[in-house]
Each structure stands twice: as structure tokens, then as C-alpha cells.
Amino acid sequence: MAENLLQKVVAESGQPIDLCYQCRKCSVGCPMVEEFDFPPNMVMRMVQLGMKDELLKSKAIWMCISCETCGSRCPNEIRIAPVMDSLRAQCLEEGIAPADPVTVALHSAFIESIKTFGRVHEATMLMNYKWKSKNFTSDLDVGIKLFLKGKIPLMPKKSENMAKIKEIFQEAGK
Amino acid sequence: MKYPYFPGCTLYTKAKKLDDAGRECSLKLGFELDELKDWTCCGATFPLVNDQHITMSGPTRILADTKEQGNDKLVALCSVCYNVLKRTNHVMLNDEERRAKVTDFIERDYHGEVEVLHYLQVLRDEIGFDALKEKVVKPLAGLKVACYYGCLLLRPVKEIGLDVMENPTIFEDFIRALGGEPVEFPYKIECCGAFQAVHSMDTATRCSRDILNSAKDSGADLVITTCPLCQFNLDDRQPEIQKSDPGFSSIPILYFTQLLALALDLSAEELGFERNLIDPLPLLREKGIVS
Numbered sequence: 001m002a003e004n005l006l007q008k009v010v011a012e013s014g015q016p017i018d019l020c021y022q023c024r025k026c027s028v029g030c031p032m033v034e035e036f037d038f039p040p041n042m043v044m045r046m047v048q049l050g051m052k053d054e055l056l057k058s059k060a061i062w063m064c065i066s067c068e069t070c071g072s073r074c075p076n077e078i079r080i081a082p083v084m085d086s087l088r089a090q091c092l093e094e095g096i097a098p099a100d101p102v103t104v105a106l107h108s109a110f111i112e113s114i115k116t117f118g119r120v121h122e123a124t125m126l127m128n129y130k131w132k133s134k135n136f137t138s139d140l141d142v143g144i145k146l147f148l149k150g151k152i153p154l155m156p157k158k159s160e161n162m163a164k165i166k167e168i169f170q171e172a173g174k
Numbered sequence: 175m176k177y178p179y180f181p182g183c184t185l186y187t188k189a190k191k192l193d194d195a196g197r198e199c200s201l202k203l204g205f206e207l208d209e210l211k212d213w214t215c216c217g218a219t220f221p222l223v224n225d226q227h228i229t230m231s232g233p234t235r236i237l238a239d240t241k242e243q244g245n246d247k248l249v250a251l252c253s254v255c256y257n258v259l260k261r262t263n264h265v266m267l268n269d270e271e272r273r274a275k276v277t278d279f280i281e282r283d284y285h286g287e288v289e290v291l292h293y294l295q296v297l298r299d300e301i302g303f304d305a306l307k308e309k310v311v312k313p314l315a316g317l318k319v320a321c322y323y324g325c326l327l328l329r330p331v332k333e334i335g336l337d338v339m340e341n342p343t344i345f346e347d348f349i350r351a352l353g354g355e356p357v358e359f360p361y362k363i364e365c366c367g368a369f370q371a372v373h374s375m376d377t378a379t380r381c382s383r384d385i386l387n388s389a390k391d392s393g394a395d396l397v398i399t400t401c402p403l404c405q406f407n408l409d410d411r412q413p414e415i416q417k418s419d420p421g422f423s424s425i426p427i428l429y430f431t432q433l434l435a436l437a438l439d440l441s442a443e444e445l446g447f448e449r450n451l452i453d454p455l456p457l458l459r460e461k462g463i464v465s
Contacts, residue, residue, distance in 0.1 A: 013223060063370070
């Protein structure tokens with residue numbers, strides 16, 4: 001099982017994970033480490049050790065925002081962002097409840113916006129996200145402020161190429 | 175000179191002024207941004223895992239369209255679109271297996287022929303900062319500017335290659351060309367909290383607070399950015415920062431094209447400063463940049 005996780009993450013991320021020797025440069029510069037349950041250097045060790053259950057249930061994999069600071073500084077040129085992406089994908093594939101479901105709700109609202117309009121339309125996307133996350137009132141004031149400043153147009157502008165977009169999504173769903 | 179241009183979704187909505195000012199300035203500088211036909215969203219995140227081909231189909235289609243419309247360059251203004259398009263093209267050039275899978279899937283012939291450029295790169299490498307300096311009508315004299323890069327304009331350096339990782343200077347050189355004074359501040363390449371702002375406001379508030387305090391401690395009058403999301407976080411989080419730190423004084427956050435427009439003497443009324451939460455006009459009037 002341990003080997004499986006390491007092999008799968010290496011294959012998907014293309015990163016030389018076994019080279020990590022715990023210098024912790026990644027964790028020192030990580031802007032999100034305060035929100036992680038395991039700092040990035042520990043995530044790397046856990047992948048090496050095959051601690052699949054703990055990793056796929058962790059908050060760390062969802063709080064990483066792929067800013068690529070760690071990967072740019074790693075002395076062994078390991079990029080952790082793709083490792084996190086691989087762990088996120090495995091979490092969803094295996095049907096494990098994500099430790100941070102709202103991030104998943106945001107990502108799926110974003111994709112659905114592209115599916116519908118070919119482009120992202122903030123107003124409908126954020127309403128969809130609110131519906132999915134069942135979090136209706138937080139930052140409502142921010143939305144109203146943006147709307148009043150004319151930054152959120154009500155009417156979405158569709159791409160002129162919707163037929164092709166539909167085809168791609170249909171093909172991908174097979 | 176005409177450059178094919180990919181505006182991206184947000185530049186039609188929230189970041190309209192980044193786009194408007196960029197287009198207006200280009201005309202003043204002797205080039206034109208020619209909007210790509212029938213463009214779709216770039217996907218806004220680059221697929222990091224090797225087998226995520228579907229997420230790469232969007233940006234690849236955009237690049238293939240650019241090529242088919244007879245171009246070998248594509249300019250972006252938004253850091254996010256620039257990052258996704260540039261990295262996708264890097265895959266098209268360097269990873270034959272992934273390239274073949276994605277292009278087969280979307281049934282297009284594309285081999286990485288289009289060079290993806292950021293608008294700043296056009297100014298630096300095609301127009302030249304010296305030539306830009308000569309076109310400046312109203313130098314930004316006495317204006318201390320914190321040039322905030324954030325993440326996506328720079329990283330990963332091997333794939334983006336716009337500038338060096340730890341101490342890039344393209345943005346500072348741009349401000350010098352406009353006659354302004356760039357300040358050195360340690361947080362210029364730190365992350366603003368990005369999309370965590372949607373569901374974890376406190377995270378974005380913390381990240382933005384640290385960046386803004388760093389800029390102000392270095393003597394900055396304002397902060398400029400190339401990214402709609404950075405602009406949102408840094409501008410919009412300030413009232414929240416003030417709640418926990420009443421001593422925090424606000425600082426305006428502008429798109430770099432807005433400052434360029436001022437230096438080229440475009441009317442401040444056209445630049446949409448009323449859309450900024452922290453109004454930059456009092457500062458710009460005090461500095462004599464806007465009358």
C-alpha cells in the first residue's frame with residue numbers, strides 16, 4: 001500500500017519525491033503553512049512512507065494554492081504543487097470526504113461556469129458556489145460592494161464558440 | 175505593429191480597467207492589441223498532474239486558434255491567463271507525449287508555435303524601456319511605488335522565464351522608465367492568498383496585511399499589480415485589516431496599466447479609479463500627477 005501511493009504520486013506528478021531530505025525550506029517559505037495540518041516537508045515524508053489515509057483526509061492538500069514558492073526554492077528541484085494536485089485527485093477518486101469541502105465546491109462551480117458560458121461569469125458562478133457550499137451569508141457585503149462598483153456585470157457574455165465547448169465536455173465525460 | 179491579444183474573462187468584468195488602460199496605452203506607444211476571435215476561458219489554473227489532459231484542452235485550443243489566425247505571438251495582461259497559456263505552451267514544446275494526447279483530443283495541429291508574452295515583456299523586449307521613457311509625457315516624479323509581483327507572473331521560473339525568482343526587476347525598471355521611484359520591499363513575490371479569499375477570508379486578510387505592511391514600511395505611496403485577484407485581495411481586505419489593527423493606514427492598489435496611462439497623460443477620469451475601494455485620487459492629486 002505504501003509503495004502504491006508513492007508510485008502513483010511520482011507517476012502523476014513527475015516529481016523525484018525520494019530526493020527529499022527534510023531541509024524544510026518549503027515549509028519555511030510557505031504562505032499557507034499556518035492553515036495546514038501537516039507542513040509541506042511533512043507531507044513529503046508522509047508520501048515517502050505511504051501514509052495514504054492521513055494524507056487524503058488532510059486539510060493541507062486543499063489549502064495549498066499552488067503558488068509554487070516551495071518548488072522554486074527546493075534544493076532538489078522537487079515541486080510540491082503537483083504532488084498536492086495528485087493527492088487531491090486521489091482523494092476525490094477514492095470518494096473520501098475532502099477535509100475542506102468548500103474548496104471543492106468552488107472548483108466545481110468554476111468548471112460549470114465554463115461549461116455554460118465558455119467563459120467565467122462571476123455573478124452566476126459565485127451564486128452556484130454559495131448554493132453548493134450552503135454558505136449564503138458570509139462575505140455577502142463584499143459581493144454587494146463589488147456589484148455597486150460595477151465590477152460584477154449581471155449579464156454573462158457567452159463565448160461565440162459554445163458548440164465546440166459542449167463537444168469537449170461531452171467527449172471528456174465518456 | 176499589431177499583437178494578437180487574449181484578454182481573459184475577468185478583464186471583461188472585474189478588471190475591465192486593467193484591459194481598457196492597456197489597450198489605450200498600446201495605441202499611444204505605437205502598437206495595437208488585436209483581440210483573438212472566439213476566445214474561451216483559459217481554465218485559470220494550470221493542470222499540474224500529468225494525466226489531466228482535459229484541463230489543458232482549453233488553453234491549447236486558444237493557442238491553436240492563435241496560430242490558425244496567422245499569428246506567432248499572443249499577448250496577455252492578466253497574470254493568471256499569462257501563467258496558464260505560457261505553461262501550456264511549455265508542455266507543447268517539451269513534452270511530446272502530453273502534447274500529442276491533448277492535440278489529438280481536441281483534433282488540432284499544434285506544436286508550440288506561438289510565443290506567449292506578457293504585456294510587460296512587450297514593453298521591455300519589443301518596445302524597450304528606453305523608448306518607453308521617451309514617450310512619457312507626465313513623469314511620475316516623487317511617486318514611491320511598491321511593485322508587487324505575486325506568484326503567477328514569475329513561477330515556476332523554469333517554465334515562465336519572465337525574470338529571476340527571488341529578486342525580479344522588470345516591474346521596477348518599468349516604474350523607473352515612467353519616472354517613478356520603485357521601493358524595495360521584502361514581500362514583493364509573496365502570495366496574496368489567491369482564491370482562498372472566496373472561502374477563507376481570514377487567510378487572504380493575513381497574507382494581504384503582511385504584504386501591505388511590508389510595502390508601507392519601505393515607504394511606498396501605492397502598490398501596483400498585474401493580477402486581478404491580487405488587486406482584489408490587496409484592495410478589498412484593507413477594511414478588515416483595519417478592524418484588527420486600528421493603526422493600519424490604507425494604501426491604494428492600482429493596475430500597472432493605470433499608472434502607465436497616467437504617465438502617458440491619458441485622462442484620469444477614464445481610468446475607473448472610482449472602482450477602487452481605496453481611492454487613489456487624493457494621493458495622485460497631492461503628488462501633482464492628477465490635477
